[in-house]
Every structure is written in C-alpha cells, then in structure tokens.
Amino acid sequence: MTAVKRIFGATALGALTLMGVQASAHHAFGAEFDPNRPLLIKGPVVKIEWTNPHAWFHVEHTNEDGSKTVWMMEAGTPNTLLRRGIHRNSVPVGTEVVIDGYQSKDLSNRGNGRNMTFANGQTLFMGSSGTGAPRDGADPTEPSRPAEAKPADEDEEAGD
Amino acid sequence: MNDTGPYNPSLIHDFALWIDSHAWSTALHESLWVYPLVESTHVLTLMLFVGMLAMVDLRMLGLAFRHTPVSEMTSRILPWSVAGFVIMVLTGVLLFYAIPVRTAHSIWFRVKVILLIVAAINAWWFHRRVSRDRERWDSQPKPPLNVRLTAAMSLATWSGVIIAGRMIAYNWFDCDRPQSAFVTWAAGCAVELQAEAG
Numbered sequence: 414m415t416a417v418k419r420i421f422g423a424t425a426l427g428a429l430t431l432m433g434v435q436a437s438a439h440h441a442f443g444a445e446f447d448p449n450r451p452l453l454i455k456g457p458v459v460k461i462e463w464t465n466p467h468a469w470f471h472v473e474h475t476n477e478d479g480s481k482t483v484w485m486m487e488a489g490t491p492n493t494l495l496r497r498g499i500h501r502n503s504v505p506v507g508t509e510v511v512i513d514g515y516q517s518k519d520l521s522n523r524g525n526g527r528n529m530t531f532a533n534g535q536t537l538f539m540g541s542s543g544t545g546a547p548r549d550g551a552d553p554t555e556p557s558r559p560a561e562a563k564p565a566d567e568d569e570e571a572g573d
Numbered sequence: 574m575n576d577t578g579p580y581n582p583s584l585i586h587d588f589a590l591w592i593d594s595h596a597w598s599t600a601l602h603e604s605l606w607v608y609p610l611v612e613s614t615h616v617l618t619l620m621l622f623v624g625m626l627a628m629v630d631l632r633m634l635g636l637a638f639r640h641t642p643v644s645e646m647t648s649r650i651l652p653w654s655v656a657g658f659v660i661m662v663l664t665g666v667l668l669f670y671a672i673p674v675r676t677a678h679s680i681w682f683r684v685k686v687i688l689l690i691v692a693a694i695n696a697w698w699f700h701r702r703v704s705r706d707r708e709r710w711d712s713q714p715k716p717p718l719n720v721r722l723t724a725a726m727s728l729a730t731w732s733g734v735i736i737a738g739r740m741i742a743y744n745w746f747d748c749d750r751p752q753s754a755f756v757t758w759a760a761g762c763a764v765e766l767q768a769e770a771g
Contacts, residue, residue: 444743444745445743445744445745463603464602464603464672465601465602465603465604465608465609465612465671465672466608466612466742490608490609491603491604491605492605492606492609495605501603519750519751521750
C-alpha cells in the first residue's frame with residue numbers, strides 16, 4: 414500500500430511540477446514589453462519565423478506619412494498556435510492582417526502580439542497565456558478586467 | 574575589429590553557424606512537440622540532479638542529515654543524481670543545437686558555461702583530494718572546513734548555472750539591440766553583426 418501511496422504522491426508532485434514548467438516556458442511580459450505602449454499594426458505579412466520558444470510574424474505597416482516599417486510581432490509557441498487552429502502554412506506571406514499588441518521596452522520595431530485579425534473578420538489570440546501581459550480581453554483563458562484597473566496590477570502576474 | 578582579445582569570437586560564431594546549417598537543427602527549432610518536450614525534460618532532470626546533489630552538499634556542510642554518514646547519503650542518492658545529470662546534459666545539448674547562433678552569442682549562456690567549468694573543476698577537486706580521507710569525517714555531524722568549502726562551492730556554482738540558464742530566455746543583452754562596449758565584447762556581438770551586415 415505504501416508503494417501505491419508513494420507512486421500517487423510522485424505523480425501528483427510530477428503534475429504540479431509540469432504545471433510550473435509550463436508557466437516558465439514563457440518569459441515574463443514585463444521583462445521585455447511595455448503595457449503602456451499599445452500597438453496597432455496593419456499590413457501584409459512579409460515573413461514568419463515558425464520557431465520555438467516563440468513564433469514571430471513580420472508585418473509591413475504603412476505609417477501616417479506613407480513610409481513603411483516592418484514590425485516583428487511575437488506570438489506563442491508553434492505548438493500553442495497549432496492548438497488554436499493555425500499551422501505554418503495557414504498565413505501565407507502577403508496575407509493582410511491587423512495585429513494589436515504592445516511595443517518592446519527598447520522602443521525597437523518589435524512587439525508582443527495579442528490579437529491577429531484577418532480580412533474576413535476572424536480573430537486569433539496569437540499571444541501566450543500567463544505571462545503577465547495586460548488583461549485586455551485578448552486571452553480567452555484569462556478573465557478580462559475593466560480598463561480602469563490600475564496598471565500596477567499587471568506586474569504581479571509575472572508567470573515565472 | 575581585429576583585436577579579438579583572449580578568445581576568438583569568430584571561431585565560436587562559425588561553429589554556431591555550422592550547427593545552424595543542419596536541417597535537424599531547424600527542424601528542432603520549428604518543431605511542434607519535440608522542442609517543448611526537450612525543454613521540459615531539461616528542467617525536470619536538472620531538478621533531479623541539482624536537487625539530489627544539494628542534499629549531499631547540505632550534509633557535507635553539516636546543515637542536514639547530520640547523523641547520517643556522508644557515504645550512506647552518496648551511495649543512496651547519487652545514482653539518482655547521475656541519472657538526472659546524463660539526461661540533463663543530453664537535453665541541454667539539444668537545446669543549444671536547436672538555437673545555436675543566438676545561444677552562442679548570449680552573455681548568459683557564456684556565464685553559464687564558465688560556471689559549469691568551475692563546477693566541474695570543483696567536483697574533480699573533491700574526488701581527487703577532499704574525499705581521500707573521507708573515513709575520517711564520514712560520520713562527523715560537521716565535516717572539516719575543506720569539505721564544507723567544496724560543498725558550498727558546489728551549491729553556489731550550480732545555483733549560478735540555473736540562474737544564468739534561466740536568463741538565456743530574456744533578450745536584454747541580445748546582439749540585435751544596442752549594447753554597451755562590454756556586452757558587445759563579451760558576447761562577441763561584433764562578429765555576429767559583421768556577419769549579418771556582410
């Protein structure tokens with residue numbers, strides 16, 4: 414009987430550990446991205462890096478003055494995106510998308526993607542869950558919060 | 574930049590590029606299941622390895638299991654530790670294999686490798702010198718100073734390895750961002766940026 418108990422204990426411990434690992438597979442949002450710098454990037458996808466631990470969508474955005482800037486938008490893992498319904502050939506280069514997200518703290522042309530919206534109106538949550546990103550309602554697994562919630566709350570979420 | 578200092582960054586860069594040219598490296602980097610499994614296994618087995626090792630270290634520091642002979646601790650615990658170590662190293666190599674260029678130019682990864690070398694020298698020193706007269710202190714609740722020092726060194730270096738390894742995930746000191754002269758030198762950024770520009 415003790416052996417059974419021991420195995421059960423080990424399994425429970427293993428499950429808890431795995432949950433911890435899953436959370437730490439993503440880096441904390443606050444370390445690299447600024448919740449106070451929201452982005453809205455519109456334009457054709459020019460390149461996709463289908464890589465671990467994060468996929469990157471390169472989108473050519475047309476600025477107000479007509480110039481073009483390529484933004485690199487971070488997404489979840491290839492596995493996460495597959496489970497949400499897209500694979501490496503779902504978004505061919507040239508697809509027009511709208512990505513909202515948050516700019517990186519170093520103010521480079523890089524951001525953390527939240528929702529990707531396609532021309533037909535379909536929306537995909539492209540980001541990662543449990544990273545401490547603002548609760549803007551993009552992540553369906555996370556209860557959204559009223560906009561007036563104080564921004565300081567976002568830091569306590571740092572998932573690792 | 575011709576003055577490359579005490580190490581040759583372009584040699585490391587070329588090695589990373591060579592790995593990067595392997596189809597299997599790309600496949601692992603882009604894999605749906607294998608990369609996350611390898612990464613999780615790396616973390617789980619490092620817990621097994623360092624967790625078990627920490628128990629032996631705490632015993633040798635005289636802080637835990639003070640009335641259990643050290644030899645009994647090592648004979649019962651170390652096989653687990655060795656198993657964890659082997660899988661941890663294999664999965665660690667695979668993680669590097671998947672993302673060779675960025676990792677080779679990561680200052681955290683470089684700190685980690687240095688700490689791994691220090692940990693290895695410490696372990697070698699322990700087996701070579703410190704453990705020679707183990708019969709004398711095997712049952713002492715608080716072993717002599719040189720034993721405690723090696724145990725403390727082991728705990729410190731492996732803690733450092735884990736912290737540095739965890740930090741590899743963050744891009745603060747990546748070469749594709751503006752960096753201080755020190756980081757540019759220590760991470761071999763000049764070589765990477767030069768290669769990208771050329």
